[in-house]
Amino acid sequence: MSRLSSTDTPTEEEAAPEVDTARNELVARFTAHLGEGLLESHVDPGVDVWLRVSRESWLEAAEFAKSGLGFGYFSFLSGIDWMPSPFGRDMDSSIDVALGNDERSEIDQTIQHGVAGGTGRFQVFARLNDVVNGLGITLKVDLGDDLTVDSWVAVYPGANWHEREAAEMYGFSFTGHPGLRPLYLPSEFEGHPLRKDYPLLARQMKPWPGIVDVEKMPGDDDEGDDS
Amino acid sequence: MTAISDREQLSYIAAQAADARVNVELETEGMTLNIGPQHPATHGTLRIVAKLDGEQVVAVDPVMGYMHRGYEKLAEVRTYPQVTTLVNRIDWVGSFANEVPFILAAERLMDVEAPPRAQWIRTILFEMSRIANITLFLGDMGLQVGAVTPAFFAFRDREHVLNLIEAATGGRFHPNFDRIGGLKDDLPAGWITETKRVMKKMRQYCDEIETLVEGNEIFQTRTRGIGVIPADIGLSYGLSGANIRGSGVDWDVRRDNPCGLVHNETDWKVWTHPDGDSFARFWVRLQETRESTRIIDQLLDNIPSGPIMAKVPRIIKVPAGEAYVETENPLGVMGYYVISKGDLTPYRVKIRSASFNNISITPWLLKGVYVPDIITILGSLYFILGDIDR
Numbered sequence: 001m002s003r004l005s006s007t008d009t010p011t012e013e014e015a016a017p018e019v020d021t022a023r024n025e026l027v028a029r030f031t032a033h034l035g036e037g038l039l040e041s042h043v044d045p046g047v048d049v050w051l052r053v054s055r056e057s058w059l060e061a062a063e064f065a066k067s068g069l070g071f072g073y074f075s076f077l078s079g080i081d082w083m084p085s086p087f088g089r090d091m092d093s094s095i096d097v098a099l100g101n102d103e104r105s106e107i108d109q110t111i112q113h114g115v116a117g118g119t120g121r122f123q124v125f126a127r128l129n130d131v132v133n134g135l136g137i138t139l140k141v142d143l144g145d146d147l148t149v150d151s152w153v154a155v156y157p158g159a160n161w162h163e164r165e166a167a168e169m170y171g172f173s174f175t176g177h178p179g180l181r182p183l184y185l186p187s188e189f190e191g192h193p194l195r196k197d198y199p200l201l202a203r204q205m206k207p208w209p210g211i212v213d214v215e216k217m218p219g220d221d222d223e224g225d226d227s
Numbered sequence: 228m229t230a231i232s233d234r235e236q237l238s239y240i241a242a243q244a245a246d247a248r249v250n251v252e253l254e255t256e257g258m259t260l261n262i263g264p265q266h267p268a269t270h271g272t273l274r275i276v277a278k279l280d281g282e283q284v285v286a287v288d289p290v291m292g293y294m295h296r297g298y299e300k301l302a303e304v305r306t307y308p309q310v311t312t313l314v315n316r317i318d319w320v321g322s323f324a325n326e327v328p329f330i331l332a333a334e335r336l337m338d339v340e341a342p343p344r345a346q347w348i349r350t351i352l353f354e355m356s357r358i359a360n361i362t363l364f365l366g367d368m369g370l371q372v373g374a375v376t377p378a379f380f381a382f383r384d385r386e387h388v389l390n391l392i393e394a395a396t397g398g399r400f401h402p403n404f405d406r407i408g409g410l411k412d413d414l415p416a417g418w419i420t421e422t423k424r425v426m427k428k429m430r431q432y433c434d435e436i437e438t439l440v441e442g443n444e445i446f447q448t449r450t451r452g453i454g455v456i457p458a459d460i461g462l463s464y465g466l467s468g469a470n471i472r473g474s475g476v477d478w479d480v481r482r483d484n485p486c487g488l489v490h491n492e493t494d495w496k497v498w499t500h501p502d503g504d505s506f507a508r509f510w511v512r513l514q515e516t517r518e519s520t521r522i523i524d525q526l527l528d529n530i531p532s533g534p535i536m537a538k539v540p541r542i543i544k545v546p547a548g549e550a551y552v553e554t555e556n557p558l559g560v561m562g563y564y565v566i567s568k569g570d571l572t573p574y575r576v577k578i579r580s581a582s583f584n585n586i587s588i589t590p591w592l593l594k595g596v597y598v599p600d601i602i603t604i605l606g607s608l609y610f611i612l613g614d615i616d617r
Contacts, residue, residue: 047335048551066463073478074465075553076579080566114566115549127551127564127579131462131476134483138551138564158464161587169299184292184616193300203304 020045022135026069027051033064042116050116052140058124059150061139065128066155071137073129074156077163079170080123082111085196118142122170124149126159143172151177169194257285262601264293273586273612277593277601284601287593289586294616302576307333307407307543310573314563315401317580318614321360321557323352323392326405329576331487332552332565333407336545341487343531345409350488351422351526352395352404353554354519358429359388360557361516364609365433368509369440371606372449377440384432387425394418407543409536419527426520433517441513450505454592454604457503464591465584468559469515470608472499473507480555488554493525505607512609544571558582558614578617582610 020043027041030051037057042050053061065071086109111121122143129136141149151174152159163174164183171192174180182189191198258279264272272293278285298317302310314329315322327349334340341349366381389399394415396402404411440446456466458474471478479497481490498514500507547569553562559581566575585608592608593601 050549072459072462074463074584075560075562076465076564076577076584078564078577080575112568114547125564125577127562131478131483134478136484136551136553156463156465157460157591158584158587161583182292184295186292193297200300200304 020049022133023049026135026137029069030061030064033068034061037061040116048136048138050138050140052116052118052142055141055144055149058139058141059152059155062126062128062152062155065137065139069130070132071128071130071135073131074152074158075127075129075136077124077126077152077159077166079166079172079194080114080125081121081170081194081196082113082118082123083121083196084109084111116140120144122147122172124166124172126152126162146173147171148173148175150175153177168192171195260598264290273610273615275589275593275601275605277598279598282597284593284596284598287590287601289589291616294612296617298617299576299578302573302578304572306571307545307573310576311405312401312403314578315403316613317578317617318360318556318558318561318582318611319400320363320611321356322398322400323356323396323402323404324360324554324556325561326403327353327488328552328554328556328561329563329565330405330407331554332550332563333543333545334487335550335552336548336565336567337407337539337543338546339408339537339539341409341537342534343489344413344533345535345537346487346489347526347530348395348410348414348535349405350490351523351530352392352402353488354523354526355388355392357519357557358516358523359385359392361512361519362388362429362432364512365436365440365509365516368603368606368609369436369446371603372446374440374443374446377436380432380435380439384429387428391418391422391425394421406536408539409534413535419530422527423524426524429520430517433513433520436513441510447506449600449603450509450607451502452504453600454505454596454607455503456588456592460591461503461588464588466559466588467581467584468555468557469508469511470559470585472497473511474503475499475501480553480560484553486552486554489526490522492529493522495522495525505603508607508609542571544569545573553579556581558609558611559585561614580614580617582612582614583617586610586615 023043026049027043031038034053034057037054037060038051039054040052118140119142123140124143125138125140127136127138143149149172151163153163154176160178161183163177164180166172167174167180168182168185169192260277260279261274262277263274274290274293276288276290298313301313305313310329311326314325317325362381362385366378369377392402393399395418396404456474458476461471461474462476477497477499481488482497485491495518498511498518500511545567547567549566551562551564553560561581562579564577564579565573568574592604596604
């Protein structure tokens, strides 16, 4: 598991461009093990790999990644709310202000998922590392209407606090978690702050003025004064 | 009459009960000890509720959230250049290092690469914030075992590094200097010569700490074999930085997954220690500080000339996509998972901070240790509260 000498640096970065054999093989092994459980995958050659698994395979994916593929390192786990904010993306107006255009762009309320796709509003995603080969992997899972998914604590004990955080911030529930108490928020706190429909009061009370002051960059050559 | 005898009876029973309690020598009642929220070993406001049996810890429950500022939510309503102001305040002792992974993630989404000179200066400042951060730890670790002098040494010598950071960036603690596509400014005149002088001084500081703390017998007894983390447990909790390298895991993002930083242009070494105890974590950090001064020296020698800013639009809109970039920050691996929908603001930013994972091992690690060791173990894990609570 551990290399005690730093002389043997991994060479997978050099083999990066176009076809990423290491990451493609990773996806192939996941497909072979999970079968139907692996819903979608995406490889960004030389950079990263994403896998979306079904809810039933979420725990199995973690077990396989840890014992079968050497992803012993648990990096983080969190959630995503894909529903565009009903309050509008108030920063959009800033483009118009800055470009001298008063028309506000229409807020698109359709849910568009990110890399490796998805269904429904909420996703849980987690990141694992293989410290021997220097590879990282992002796993995603769609949550159904009950916002429940298996807990990873039995496989990665480090997931404990991350799941508590996701639970209070998004209102998720993790089956098999030893104690889903709030981590940061006081116990009487209402609502789930990281959901897109949870208003950020500071922004609502005092709307953003738009880009009124664009910082001059060293590369800007249109105005040469240093005042 | 009967009343008196009743009272006598009661006092007799009470005395018997007291005797019985004393006689069962080792069985003491459990006690709950609150450590913090204000305690020097917690670097901020972490509260640890420890259930004790005599001097031994039965269970601990860290309570966070005293400093939760909700940066992940705030980042959703700020433009990309504005986010660096927030993330500066995550690990406030090594601020510049916090900005780097976020900017790198935004650059990856925009497909922009900083010019070589900017990458070099970034790496130099990145390592400098490591020195500023870990210098404090090295002195503070002495403080945890009762040696006050190293702490003064630490604050004295950290000042030299902070002055350099201030000279280059304008901010001692919150530089806010990194920009998408490069840096705010070039280095000031005379900075390179001065930095070389200071690096020599920092190496002397490391030697001082080595003789003053590391070789000290009391320090050795208080840290050797205390708080041992086996490598596989550390990995499954997601420990990083010197905490995992102190357990013999040879993994350093700077070497194994360099993205945007140029550490591998220099000749340097990743230090590990096989023991996994408090002493090993201290030792690894001490070696790393020295190594950082060497990295900076080498980078200063072959710093390329040229622009420090790539061509980026004045109003930055980041194309839709997802990117996760992690770097080896002073406290451990720090990463930003940035989801963009093509707006001025990020759609979602997940901040993976090192201390959050590093401290999540405490319920496991502190079970069964003695009360004074809680302090040294917490000290050796080295966390900054802003980095836990974000």
